[in-house]
Amino acid sequence: MKYNNPVIKGFYPDPSVCKAENTYYLVCSSFQYFPGVPIFESKDLINWKPIGHCLTRESQIQLGRVDSSGGVFAPTIRYNNGRFYMTTTNNSTHQNFYVWTDDIYGEWSEPIHVDQGGIDPDLYFEDGKVFFMSNGKDDNGIDGIVQCEIDIETGVKLSPSHSIWQGTGGRYLESPHMYKINGLYxxxxxxxxxxxxHMVTYARGDSISGPFEAYPNNPVLTNRNLGGYELQGVGHGDLIQDNDGNWWMLHLGFRQIGRWLTFHHLGREVFLTPITFGEDGWFTAGHNGTTLTSFETDRISDEILQQEKKIYTFENTDWKLDWCYLRHPAYEHYLLRPDTVTLKGTEVTLDAAASPTFIGIRQRNFSAEISCDVQLTNGEAGFTLYMDENHHYDLAVCKDEHGYKVIERLNIGDIKSIEHKVDLGSNNHAALIIRASHERYSFFIHADGQDIPLGTAQTRYLSTEVAGGFTGVLIGLYACGEGSMAEFSKFKCVYH
Structure with a gap:
């Protein structure tokens, strides 16, 4: 069969995967968004559905006033003796920790911290022992992939932290994962x-603590030399063996807005690439060491169809699974119903590294039409295309001493400009529309049976290349201004 990449679209970076019985489970980074660390489930590795989050309580993760792209960094999920473990880093507090659950659909434990620095932690279980790895410096100040043995009940180190591999010389050695395959580590x-x-590299050895011999043809997977190729940034992978004995890599990558336009704003997404072991025990990845937007493979049955959701509404999404907040929300400001949402704004705006009244869903494809009806009582409320507090485009209804109006506001770094206004008079209701393409967003208000254009803005100014950071654009509903109140209805996001 032929499957298409990415297998999970939109801002879901740093994937890690495990298998329990005949089901695969995958987690991703969430940074400043809450709840933290989304969980997906699949039976076939190409169709993934969200089932929950690992960090659902403020006691598990302190987000406070963390900057955008702070907070929860790359997680690892592992399954051992009937229990799931997820380990990650709160990069804002520089703490590595893990949580666990016996019910993947239920709540996870309180954090158990490990006194080892670095980021991108990994857990490896073998013969009753548990090894913890991250990047950084060991107890002797040596850089590399750092490993120690821990007590899994308490997180206490049972051995010194020791640097076991220094990589191949590329910058930012990160995202370590250990596997034992055919007697080799x-x-x-x-x-x-x-x-x-970005690139994936690996090494192997006879002992879990090394020494490790690097794969002679590293990097095993990278798209870094494919100029003019829309799929870039391939790396940060995790291996999984399927039920038929085939090996795969789930990894991140991103899609440029155009073949020669080196900007990406959808965030880093989840890709699936086949892995093949040779007779010498080394493995290769993908198509000549690259990943593709589609693969033809006989490893997946032709009877399995890759499904893609094209329409997102209030009614066919789950507030707890598909939507998220900025940092820790004040839940009393949100009334979430099956077909409408009421938001109560505060003085906190989208420009603050705090928690404005905001609930968002990832933008998953370049081409889309997004629409919603907004009825405002006071203040300001509407859509935001949100990359971070300094880079977002807003289409909103607002009230001042002269009545109501619809505004199109562009926020690009230090430049914050209301580009267009449409006066509504005493009418406090508006039907808002955003049309997205690879290179532009276009903003409209629907009135008197027609779409009235307010203007356009380039997508590149919401890209990582402009804004920096590690996230992607979210389609947000927001309200701000003391005493503001707004009701949203008829939300629809249609991807083309």
Missing amino acids: YLMASEGGTEYG
């Missing part, structure tokens, strides 16, 4: 930075 990591030079 394989240590996989990423180098080059999670940008256009």
Whole structure:
């Protein structure tokens, strides 16, 4: 069969995967968004559905006033003796920790911290022992992939932290994962930075603590030399063996807005690439060491159809699974119903590294039409295309001493400009529309049976290349201004 990449679209970076019985489970980074660490489930590796989050309580993760792209960094999920473990980093507090659950659909434990620095932690279970790995410096100040043995009940170190591999020389050695395959230990990591030079490398050895011999043809997977190729930034992978014995890598990558336009704003997404072991025990990845937007494979039955959801509404999404908040929300400001949402604004705006009244869903494809009806009582409320507090486009209804109006506001770094206004008089209701393409967003208000254009803005100014950071655009509903109140209805996001 032929499957298409990415297998999970939109801002879901740093995937990690495990298998329990005949089901695959995958987690991703969430940074400043809450709840933290989304969980997906699949039976076939190409169709993934959200089932929950690992971090659902403020006691589990302190987000406070963390900056955008702070908070929860790359997680790892593992399954051992009937229990799931997820380990991650709160990069804002520089703490590595893990949580666990016996019910993947239920709540997870309180955090158990490990006194080892670095980021991108990994857990490896073998013969009753548990090894913890991250990147950084060991107890002797040596850089590399750092490993120690821990007590899984308490997180206490049972051995010193020791640097076991220094990679192949690429910058930002990160995302270590350990596997034992056919009697050998394989240590996989990423180098080059999670940008256009990103790459997956690996080494192997006879002992879990090394020494490790690097794969002679590293990097095993990268798209860094494919100029003019829309799929870039490939790296940060995790291996999984399917029920038929085939090996795969789930990893991140991103899609440029155009073949020669090196900007991406949808965030880093989840890709699936086949892995093949040779007779010498080394494995190769993808098509000549690259990943593709589609793969033809006989490893997946032709009877399995890759499904893609094209329409998102209030009615066919789940507030707890598909939507998220900025940092820790004040839940009393949100009334979430099956077909409408009422938001109560505060003085906190989208420009603050705090928690404005905001609930968002990831933008998953370049081409889309997004629409919603907004009825405002006071203040300001509407749509935002949100990358971070300094980079977002707003289409909103607002009230001042002269009545109501619809505004199109562009926020690009230090430049914050209301580009267009449409006066509504005493009418406090508006039907708002955003049409998205690869290169532009176009803003409209629907009135008197027609779409009235307010203007356009380039997508590149919401891209990582402009804004920086590690996230992607969310389609947000928001309200701000003391005493503001708004009701949203008829939300629809249609991807083309």
